[in-house]
Amino acid sequence: MSSVRKVTEDLYWVGVNDKRLHLFENIHPIPDGVSYNSYLLMDKKRVLFDTVDWSGCREFLKNVEEVLDGKDLDYLVINHMEPDHAASMEEVLLRYPNCKVISNERAFMLMHQFGFHVEDRREEVKEGDTFSFGKHKVTFVAAPMVHWPEAMVTFDTTDGILFSADAFGSFKSLDGKLFADEVNFDRDWIDEARRYFTNIVGKYGPFVQFLLGKAATVPIKMFCPLHGPVWRTDLGYYIDKHDKWSKYIPEEKGVMIVYASMYGNTEAAAQTLASTLCDKGMTNVKVYDISKTHVSYLVADAFKYSHIVLASVTYNLEIYPPMYEFLHHLKTLNFQKRVFGIIENGSWAIKSGTLMRDYIETELKECLVLNAQVSVNSAPDETNEPEFQSLADSLIESIQKQ
Numbered sequence: 001m002s003s004v005r006k007v008t009e010d011l012y013w014v015g016v017n018d019k020r021l022h023l024f025e026n027i028h029p030i031p032d033g034v035s036y037n038s039y040l041l042m043d044k045k046r047v048l049f050d051t052v053d054w055s056g057c058r059e060f061l062k063n064v065e066e067v068l069d070g071k072d073l074d075y076l077v078i079n080h081m082e083p084d085h086a087a088s089m090e091e092v093l094l095r096y097p098n099c100k101v102i103s104n105e106r107a108f109m110l111m112h113q114f115g116f117h118v119e120d121r122r123e124e125v126k127e128g129d130t131f132s133f134g135k136h137k138v139t140f141v142a143a144p145m146v147h148w149p150e151a152m153v154t155f156d157t158t159d160g161i162l163f164s165a166d167a168f169g170s171f172k173s174l175d176g177k178l179f180a181d182e183v184n185f186d187r188d189w190i191d192e193a194r195r196y197f198t199n200i201v202g203k204y205g206p207f208v209q210f211l212l213g214k215a216a217t218v219p220i221k222m223f224c225p226l227h228g229p230v231w232r233t234d235l236g237y238y239i240d241k242h243d244k245w246s247k248y249i250p251e252e253k254g255v256m257i258v259y260a261s262m263y264g265n266t267e268a269a270a271q272t273l274a275s276t277l278c279d280k281g282m283t284n285v286k287v288y289d290i291s292k293t294h295v296s297y298l299v300a301d302a303f304k305y306s307h308i309v310l311a312s313v314t315y316n317l318e319i320y321p322p323m324y325e326f327l328h329h330l331k332t333l334n335f336q337k338r339v340f341g342i343i344e345n346g347s348w349a350i351k352s353g354t355l356m357r358d359y360i361e362t363e364l365k366e367c368l369v370l371n372a373q374v375s376v377n378s379a380p381d382e383t384n385e386p387e388f389q390s391l392a393d394s395l396i397e398s399i400q401k402q
C-alpha cells in the first residue's frame with residue numbers, strides 16, 4: 001500500500017506530503033503543510049524526476065519500489081538541487097546502482113558541495129539538449145534563479161508535460177488530491193500558492209518572465225511542479241497569476257492596511273481609515289496587526305493588492321521593528337510598482353512617518369507615497385479627522401486612476 005497516484009498512463013506521482021514541518025526553509029510557517037513531488041516515468045527506460053526531502057525519504061522509496069515492481073531504475077533527472085528535492089538522491093543511487101543522474105553542470109557542482117557522490121554516473125546536459133527514454137522524448141530548458149541558479153525544467157515533448165521544478169508550485173500538502181482540478185484552487189489554494197511564490201521566488205520576477213517566455217513557445221498540456229498540485233486543465237489561469245506576480249502587477253484594486261501599535265491607538269487609527277474607506281465605497285480593504293501576522297502573509301498580500309497603508313508608532317526614534325522588517329522583506333524581494341499611504345504615531349518625537357516615506361522612496365522601485373498622511377500624537381482625535389478624509393480620498397482617487 002502506498003500513496004502513489006497515476007499522472008498519465010505511464011507517469012506516476014511518487015512524492016510525499018509533509019504536515020509535520022512548521023517552517024518551510026526554517027522561516028515561512030506552513031500550517032497546511034507542503035508536498036515534495038517526485039515523478040516516475042515507466043517507459044522503455046525508467047526515469048525518476050527529482051526526489052524528496054530527507055524527512056520523507058522512506059515513504060518515497062516505498063512508492064518508487066512499488067511502481068517499479070521489480071524493474072530497474074535507469075535515470076534520475078535532477079531539475080533542482082535544493083535539498084527539499086534532492087536530499088534523497090543518495091539513497092536512490094545506493095539502491096539502484098545502474099541508475100545514472102541527468103543534470104546540468106551547475107547542479108553537479110552543487111551535488112559535489114553537498115557531498116552527494118555521483119562520479120561516473122553523471123550524464124551532463126545543457127539548455128536545448130534532448131534525450132529519448134523510449135516513447136518519451138524530453139528537452140532540457142535552463143530556468144536560472146527559479147529558484148536557484150542551477151534550476152532547470154524538463155519538457156516531455158511526447159505528452160506535452162513540463163516538469164517545472166519550483167515554478168508553478170504551492171504550499172499545502174496534497175492529501176490525496178493530485179490535480180488542481182480535484183480541488184477548488186481559487187477558493188482553497190490560491191492564497192498559499194501566492195504566499196509560496198512571492199516569498200520563495202518573488203525576488204526573481206524577471207527570471208520567471210524569461211521562463212514564461214520560453215514556455216509560451218512550446219505546447220504545454222501539463223505542469224508537474226515540485227510542490228503542490230499537477231495542472232492539466234486551465235493552465236492559463238495559473239500562468240496569468242504568475243505573469244502578474246512576476247511583473248509585480250497587483251491582482252486586485254484594494255487597500256491593505258498594516259498597523260504597528262503597542263497600546264491600541266495606532267490600531268484605532270488604522271480601523272478609522274478602514275471605516276472611512278468603506279464609507280466612501282472602497283470596501284476591498286484588509287487590516288493586519290503586524291505583531292500578530294507572519295511577514296510571509298504580509299508579503300503575499302502586498303503582491304495581491306494595489307494599495308498599501310503602513311500605520312506605525314515611533315519606537316525609540318525609529319520605525320517599529322516588525323514594520324521595518326516588513327519593509328526590508330519587500331526590498332529584498334525586489335517588490336515594486338505600488339502606491340503607499342502613511343499613518344504615523346508618536347508621543348514626543350514623531351519620526352515613523354518620515355522614516356517609512358524615506359525607506360519606500362529610496363529603497364523600493366517605482367513606488368509612490370501619497371502626500372496625504374495621518375499624523376497622530378499618542379491617540380487620534382478630532383484634529384485628525386480631515387487627515388483621515390484626505391488620505392481616504394487620495395487612496396480612492398489613485399485606485400480609480402489605475
Ligand SMILES: Cc1cc2nc3c(=O)[nH]c(=O)nc-3n(C[C@H](O)[C@H](O)[C@H](O)COP(=O)(O)O)c2cc1C
Pocket residue numbers: 260261262263264265266267313314315316317318345346347348349350351377378379
Ligand atoms: C518603548 C517605546 C518607545 C517609544 N519611542 C518613541 C519615540 O522615540 N518617539 C515618539 O514620539 N514616541 C515614542 N513612543 C510612543 C509611541 O510612538 C506611541 O505614540 C504610543 O505608543 C501610542 O501609540 P499606540 O497606542 O499605538 O502604541 C514610544 C513608546 C514606547 C512604548
Ligand SMILES: [Fe+2]
Pocket residue numbers: 080082147148166
Ligand atoms: Fe527551491
Ligand SMILES: [Fe+2]
Pocket residue numbers: 082084085166226227
Ligand atoms: Fe522547492
